[in-house]
Amino acid sequence: MCTMIAEKVQIAGSGKSRDRWFPIAQTYVSFDHPFHLQREHALNLDFVNEALGTGARVAVELTPEDARELATTILRLLDEGAEVEAG
C-alpha cells in the first residue's frame, strides 16, 4: 500500500497452504513491502480463496529481478506447452 501498486486477479486453480490443498479463487499481486523477505520492496503474490477465510493463502515474495525471470520462464513454458497441446 505504501507504493499503491496492488491488484486483485480472479483466477481458478489449486494451492497448498500449510497441510491442505484448497481451490484458489483470487491472486493478489503487489509491488510493495514484503512481510518476510528482507527487502524494502518485493513482488508479492498471494494465492487465496476469500470464501474460505483469510488463512486460505499461499504467499510468495520475490525480488523484482527474480520475479521478472520467473514471469519470462512462465510465459516461455506456456508457449512450449501450447505447441505440445496443438500437436
Add this chain to the structure above:
Amino acid sequence: MTDTSAYEGMIAETITVQGDGGDRIYAYLARPLGEGPFPAMLLLHHIPGWDEWYKEAARRYAHHGYVTISPDLYCRDGHGEPEDVAAKVRAEGGAPDDRVVGDADGCIAFLRSLPYVTGKVGVMGTCSGGRHSFLVGCRSREGVDAVVDCWGGNVVMPPENLSERQPVAPIDYTADLNAPLLGLFGENDFSPTPEQVAEHEAALQREGKDYEFHMYPNAGHGFFYYNYPQAYAAEAAVDGWQKIWDFLDRHLG
C-alpha cells in the same frame, strides 16, 4: 524515569470499542495501574496489520505512563494471522480513510470517557499509520493534542494515486491540522522520499503549523522495526523513541 522503589503494573487486553458508523471493533488497551489520571495515546497500526509490534508498542507506552489503545483497523476485513488479513486489505486498496478517521474518533471518545484519563490524547502511527495519524490530526471531530507521524507514506499523493478509499491527499488537509506534529523520517526511504517530506514541511510552514521534523541519515522505511533486520536502524530508533517521549511529555504531560 524508572524508580526501582516504585510499584509498577499494567493491564493489557483486547477490548471492543465503537468505531466508524457505530461498528464494534476490536482494540488492544494497555494502561498503567493506579488512579492516574494519565494522558492517553491512540496507536494506528501499519500496513502489515494489527500485529505483535503494535501490541508491544502499546505496552511500551503504558510503561511510560500513557493509557494506550490500538484499534484493529482491519477488523471488518476478517480475522486470522495479521499478515493474512493485511494481504487482503492491501489488494483491496488499503483501509478507507474515512473509516480510519471514524474508528480513531471512536477510540478518542472512549479514552476521554475513562475516569483515569486526563483528557489529553495523542495519536501515533508508523508507515500507513503515520499517514493516518496526520489525517486524524487534521480531520478528527474529537480532536487530539499531539500527533506523531513516523515515516507515513502517501501524505503527498499524485492525482493518479487517489482512489475511492483515499480520495484526498493528506497534505491537502494541512491547513486543518490542529495539534503539534512530530515527524520522524529516514533519508533512504522510498515512501515518503526526502523530497516528499520537504514538500510536506513547506506546506506546514505556509500554514504556520507547530511541527518538528527529523530526518535520519542511514535509515530507511521502518527503522523502529527490530524484527525486520533489513529495516532496523538502531541509532535512529533509539533517538527517535527519545524524541517521542520528549514531545509527548511537552504536549500531553
